[in-house]
Amino acid sequence: DSGVTQTPKHLITATGQRVTLRCSPRSGDLSVYWYQQSLDQGLQFLIQYYNGEERAKGNILERFSAQQFPDLHSELNLSSLELGDSALYFCASSQGLVNEQFFGPGTRLTVL
Amino acid sequence: GIQVEQSPPDLILQEGANSTLRCNFSDSVNNLQWFHQNPWGQLINLFYIPSGTKQNGRLSATTVATERYSLLYISSSQTTDSGVYFCAAGRDGATNKLIFGTGTLLAVQP
Numbered sequence: 323d324s325g326v327t328q329t330p331k332h333l334i335t336a337t338g339q340r341v342t343l344r345c346s347p348r349s350g351d352l353s354v355y356w357y358q359q360s361l362d363q364g365l366q367f368l369i370q371y372y373n374g375e376e377r378a379k380g381n382i383l384e385r386f387s388a389q390q391f392p393d394l395h396s397e398l399n400l401s402s403l404e405l406g407d408s409a410l411y412f413c414a415s416s417q418g419l420v421n422e423q424f425f426g427p428g429t430r431l432t433v434l
Numbered sequence: 435g436i437q438v439e440q441s442p443p444d445l446i447l448q449e450g451a452n453s454t455l456r457c458n459f460s461d462s463v464n465n466l467q468w469f470h471q472n473p474w475g476q477l478i479n480l481f482y483i484p485s486g487t488k489q490n491g492r493l494s495a496t497t498v499a500t501e502r503y504s505l506l507y508i509s510s511s512q513t514t515d516s517g518v519y520f521c522a523a524g525r526d527g528a529t530n531k532l533i534f535g536t537g538t539l540l541a542v543q544p
Contacts (some may be wrong), residue, residue, distance in 0.1 A: 324478075324479065357532075364534060365522075366534075367533070378529035406523060414476060420464055420465060425469070427476055428476070
């Protein structure tokens with residue numbers, strides 16, 4: 323158990339819908355990262371927050387957004403879902419900006 | 435940005451055999467991690483090793499930062515070692531985002 327929690331574990335929804343994925347980092351970690359794992363794109367960095375502020379953006383679609391709250395948990399919002407958004411979404415956390423990252427169990431999203 | 439390449443892409447071993455997985459990266463890094471993704475999809479941290487050598491039981495890793503590669507050694511493999519092994523590197527001290535390789539799929543047969 324990495325100490326990073328993610329909910330829900332599985333999510334099945336329809337095209338055009340909106341979903342929210344939730345992540346709680348390890349105790350004491352200030353950085354939260356979101357990654358997407360799909361069959362065609364592999365594991366890709368989406369976005370990072372550090373102590374509530376957006377720190378870096380990767381290959382994140384405009385339909386996707388995220389935020390980190392004062393208690394340091396983070397949410398990833400995916401809207402206008404398409405079939406190609408089906409993937410495993412991981413949250414990771416680290417203590418600071420240059421530290422080992424620990425990954426949560428992931429949320430498996432299926433868009434039908 | 436930095437590119438990460440892993441080899442071999444696939445590996446089949448008999449239980450008890452040893453193996454070496456390689457990770458090449460295209461630029462200097464300040465973060466290098468090895469992960470094992472088990473059949474249930476969980477990413478398990480194996481090593482945080484931007485440089486040097488570490489050992490943890492039957493697993494060890496070495497990163498030669500000046501030559502831009504890292505090696506993961508698995509000795510006396512067990513069926514529970516099966517899964518995908520990922521190397522991930524980061525070089526931006528301001529963000530620490532990880533760039534993942536495409537992984538090595540390991541199957542250990544009894």
